Amino acid sequence: xxxxxxxxxxxxxxxxxxxxxxxxxxxxxxxxxxxxVGHELFGVTPWVRRMCGRFAEAGWAAIAPDYYGxxxxxxxxxxxxxxGRARGFRLMGALTREGVEEDTRAALALAAALPADAPRxxxxxxxxxxxxxxxxxxxxxxxxxxxxGGWTIDGGIPLAAPEAPLSESGAAAIARHGTRMLGIVxxxxxxxxxxxxxxxAQRLAAAGVPHELCVYEGAQHAFLREDRPETYDAGAAExxxxxxxxxxxxVRRGGS
Numbered sequence: 422x423x424x425x426x427x428x429x430x431x432x433x434x435x436x437x438x439x440x441x442x443x444x445x446x447x448x449x450x451x452x453x454x455x456x457x458v459g460h461e462l463f464g465v466t467p468w469v470r471r472m473c474g475r476f477a478e479a480g481w482a483a484i485a486p487d488y489y490g491x492x493x494x495x496x497x498x499x500x501x502x503x504x505g506r507a508r509g510f511r512l513m514g515a516l517t518r519e520g521v522e523e524d525t526r527a528a529l530a531l532a533a534a535l536p537a538d539a540p541r542x543x544x545x546x547x548x549x550x551x552x553x554x555x556x557x558x559x560x561x562x563x564x565x566x567x568x569x570g571g572w573t574i575d576g577g578i579p580l581a582a583p584e585a586p587l588s589e590s591g592a593a594a595i596a597r598h599g600t601r602m603l604g605i606v607x608x609x610x611x612x613x614x615x616x617x618x619x620x621x622a623q624r625l626a627a628a629g630v631p632h633e634l635c636v637y638e639g640a641q642h643a644f645l646r647e648d649r650p651e652t653y654d655a656g657a658a659e660x661x662x663x664x665x666x667x668x669x670x671x672v673r674r675g676g677s
Contacts, residue, residue: 431474433496439527441495443470443485445477452482453673454540454563455532457525457556459549461643462509464489464497468648469546476544479666482532486524488516488552501649513548514579518555521580525556540672544665545570547612547643551578554586554595554602561598563672566665568605569642571612574621587621592628602632603668605661607640607654635664 431445443465446452456476460469465485476483489497489512497512499505529541542564545553550570557565572578576585584591595602602625606613618634625632637644637657644654645661 431470431477434531436527436531440490440524441487442528442531443473443487444482444531445470445473446482447477447480450480452532452535452539453480454542454669455482455484455529455535456669457528457541457543457553458483458485459543459545459552459556460485460488461547461549462513463499463501463505464509464512466498468646472544472546475662476666479669481542481669482535484528484531486528488521488524491515491520491524516552516580518559518580521552521555522559525552525560529560540564540669542566542669542672544568546645547571551580551586554591555580557598557600557602558586558591558594562600564601564603564668565595566603566605566668568645568661568665569607569610569613570604574617574624587624589624589628592624592630595625596628596630600630601668601672602630603665604632604634605637605664606634607637607642607644607657609640610642612642633668635661637661 434442434444458473465487473483473485487496492512499509540563543553543562544566546568550567551572553565554567554573572581574585574587622634640654640657641652643652645658647653
């Protein structure tokens with residue numbers, strides 16, 4: 422029995438010489454395709470695992486790589502306090518582009534048993550949105566969704582040096598792969614202001630990347646996090662999740 426036919430709410434899978442992967446797959450039916458889920462600054466937290474479960478309920482095999490596992494501590498899940506945030510930035514600073522690519526490819530390899538034409542998507546949250554955009558410059562995806570993903574065009578973290586994922590060359594690589602991009606962000610996001618959103622859209626358009634940017638009025642960074650009441654926006658969160666699943670269904674049907 423393969424890892425994607427266990428039909429349980431979610432489980433950890435350990436690869437040989439590669440990352441640990443959190444896997445959730447649909448119950449009682451074949452998966453529509455695979456979604457790599459990129460974690461936030463705090464690692465593969467219970468919330469990230471619940472999101473994998475939601476994608477599985479929607480019919481998709483969802484796989485969240487433990488990108489921080491290369492640091493020596495596996496399956497990192499940090500508290501969202503000052504200490505957790507500080508450690509998260511240290512772990513994020515140790516990420517490499519090669520490591521992100523290898524771990525993302527390991528997640529996709531776990532879905533190799535799916536039909537060859539099954540869609541491949543990436544949905545990343547905050548830091549994960551950056552990781553997904555970076556991965557899209559190196560790996561062909563049908564769809565990449567960056568949910569309030571930061572540092573994608575101006576950089577500002579070590580992983581974005583010497584150039585951010587949405588440099589002119591990065592955007593051109595995404596276009597060559599034929600990848601669609603969907604951006605999800607609130608208009609009160611402290612990390613991605615209106616000017617940055619505008620320049621991201623301009624860069625993708627200039628490169629010929631099919632894209633859509635959905636901006637939610639009044640929503641803050643992390644507005645999908647129901648376990649974070651200070652930023653959670655229930656209406657925007659439900660609409661955003663529906664848009665993500667709708668975009669995945671769109672690439673499955675071959676639509677726009």
